Amino acid sequence: MGFGPPDLSHLACGASLMALGGRLLLLCAAVVAGAAVGGPLRPYVEAALTNHQPQRILVLGGDADRERMGLHLARRMNLPLVVSGGTNPEYAQSLVRDAGLTQDRVRLDYRAEDTLGNFTSLVDELERDGVHHLLLVTSEDHLPRAMAVGGIVAGSRGIRLTGVPVSCQPKCRDESLGKRFGDGLRAAAWVITGRDLKPWARRNWPQLFSAQ
Structure with a gap:
């Protein structure tokens, strides 16, 4: 009994399915890329890919050492400086003179009362001024949360942040992941609604804030 030519139809079918799968994968990638470039993610992509050098320095208040670092960088790099929620005006002005x-x-x-406010009070003005890249100066223990919040708020305007940590030893305090996550949610809510939802949450779930 002779043997006929092998049946390769299943391989052809498999190749067709693989080709179809490849086309679907490319289509999905194109859809995702299109959403990123033309949709709500576009400013974040622009912020991540910007090749602008730092154009301004933002110091988050809370410690005079942060302001001294910001002033040092402003003088060395010849950049304008914004201090949000810093030391009292008289002392801050003396630091500027020094x-x-x-x-x-x-x-x-x-204007800012907290980390979220540091960004929401300024970000639209920074965008109008054509700022695409900020140096963010704050204490090393505060920087991760500040970068998370600022990345969401400033990123929504296409502004990239580069963090500059200021030593806080021996006064550093570990910030909980819960605080970072909570402030990140507040930042995302602000980008979507234009409002800080913390006052609303405090009214409706005061028990969540009883330990603060």
């Missing part, structure tokens, strides 16, 4: 900078090089802004 650093050898003129008052018009430094903006003292006291």
Whole structure:
């Protein structure tokens, strides 16, 4: 009994399915890429890919050492400086004078009440000024949360952040993942709604804030 040619139809079918799967994969990749480039993720992609050098320095208040670092960088890099929620105006102005900078090089802004406010109070102005890249100065124990919150808020305007940690030893305090996650959710809610939902949450679930 002779043997006929082998039946390769199953291989052809498999090859067709693989080709179809490859096309579907490319289609999905194209859809995702299109959403990133043209959809709500577009500003974040722009922030991640920007090749702008730092254009401004943002110091998050809470410690005079942060302001001294910001002033040092502003003088060395010849960049404008914004201090959000820093030390009292009289002391801050004395730090500016001691650093050898003129008052018009430094903006003292006291609208923010917390880390989220540091960004939401300024981000639209920064966008209007054409800022694409910020140096973010804060204490090393605060920097991870600040970068998370700022990455969401500033990233929504296409602004990239580069963190500059300031030593806090021996006063460093570990921040919980819960606090970082909670502030990250607040930041995302602000980007979507334009509002800080913390006051609403405090009214409706006061037990969540009883330990704060």
